[in-house]
Amino acid sequence: MNNKYLGKSIVIFSFVATIMIVVSIVYMVSEMYLNGKDYLTWEFLTEAPTKGMTAGGIFPAIVGTVLLVILMSIACVPLGTITAIYLNEYSNKKSIITKMIRFAVNTLAGIPSIVFGLFGLGFFIQFVGSGMDNVFSEPGQIQWGQPNILWASMTMAFLTIPIVIVSVEETLKSVPDELRAGSLALGATKWQTIKKIVIPNSISGILTGAILAIGRGAGEVAPILFTGAAYFLPYTPTQLTDQFMNLGYHIYVMATQSTDVEATKGIQYATAFILLACTFFLSFIAIIIRYRFRKKINI
């Protein structure tokens, strides 16, 4: 008798825990939407901030974020894809080199994002940037050795490489070995097999990886705190050496360092909602691609 109630209560308790998580997600999203919906207009998306950041839109922040993730993807998607191809197609699973790379990828995925920020500052700005200034710029002029969009997106690319690798590997693994064997048996070389059979069959994984990486890169703020994000810029970046505004950073500074936090509450909520909507949209697409791919594989 007692046992029966215990069992029931465990099932109910685990159900309640699940509901609690779902409710908190819904609550967070609706909180952002309800408080920011008055600001969600077309003008808000296409205008620059005005009146000392207390009015106007978030256009430069959107452009900055988009440019950041584009530059980031150019670096991280090819690097991640190639690494995944090596790990799954070429490497000997037991070799020391493979183990080293795998360990590196796992470690990279666990490093706190703020450490990437420090690394970007110490490596890209202080080392690479200063070095480039010594070579390319006129003496005394600092062009590369300061925070800019290039260093910020490279830092972000390093952060997102593991995401691409994991996603691409997952699809590479699910490409049936019969396909590879068939291609090789017909006389194709290993590289031809990879180029013509393996990669076309794992496009969905590369796409999912890219989308997930972009979603992460768009939302992450800590790595760009001191590698290129700016509080306010009257222009959108046109050169790699420009600083940029960023949606996440915009929320952070508006909520903590703005001169009039109360007056800009609505803008903050609306910006947070836009950022949330973007990342949700991206992960939603990723889920759909994955779902379709799994269906295809199962048939």
Add this chain to the structure above:
Amino acid sequence: MTNVNSKKTDLLLRRKFRLGEFLAENVIRSVSFVSFAIIVLIFVFVFRETSQIFYPKDSTISEQYLQSESYGDIPEEGEAQTEQYGSLLKEKVDVADIENLTGKDWQPVGEKPKYGLLPLFIGSLKVTLMAILFGAPIAIFAAIYSALFAPKKIREFIKPTIELLASFPSVVIGFFALVTLATIFQDLFGTTYRLNAFVGGFAMALAVIPIVYTITEDSLVAVPKYYSEASLALGATNWQTAFFVILPAATPGIFAALLLGFGRAFGETMIVLMATGNAPISSINPFEPVRTLSATIGAEMAEVVFGDMHYSVLFLIGSLLFIVTFLINAVAEFYVRAKLMKKFRGE
């Protein structure tokens, strides 16, 4: 005769040298080392900036690095500031020896800067433990529900929904904690400080839940079918099987999930930066503001003079975060590999 034959087959089977392929394969080989190279670079460069604590650069070199931060500043202004900072540097007593670093005060700006890491460490630990305390039970029970009890249809809805929480940018969670949670908790508990460790810990739980949930769920599903079939065949009920057979079998996975959640919370920056009040106080009261290791970097790096002792100490904090999360991940991975996988293979 046989000799001639073997020569013929040799010719037939010999692979043609293709330059394009040779290049492509070697590019793949070398590019795949990039992630390993990145780890080495992170290690080298974060520690390089840290090492100045122990081997201070002589002044001629460090002059080069004395640039003020230029966020939004006009470049001309920067030069004037550099001189100002430069003269300040020569006057103050700025050492970060063991005694100073293990002290109880974090006052990095002033005549005699104090770089005591103790309050920061306590702050990080406090927020992290609170996040695990709030988040882990909920996440584990939710994982039990969706892996073991939920009907298939509901499971297919729940899993992606909870994993959606993982895609919440941490700055949005931090913002939510700052504007909404903080007010709710202050009304509820009547605390003196609106932003405190409790608010931060609670918000951090939202970031920890998806990690703990996903890994726990995976390890519950990975328990071989014959475990539960044997248990059910012996007359155990559904929940008895879940609780006394499947859950114990998946403990290494759950342990790893907790460790990884801990690692995530320990290094997370934006949430604590926005929601914990950022006062370096060492106390165990959960309703007092705290300042964590990661938030200290985030808050102070933008105002620090490059090459300064304060700058190096911030890099030291970064190295600490790196080492701690590195160790936690290594233990989690080793533990799961060694225990869980062996167990299921029946070795």
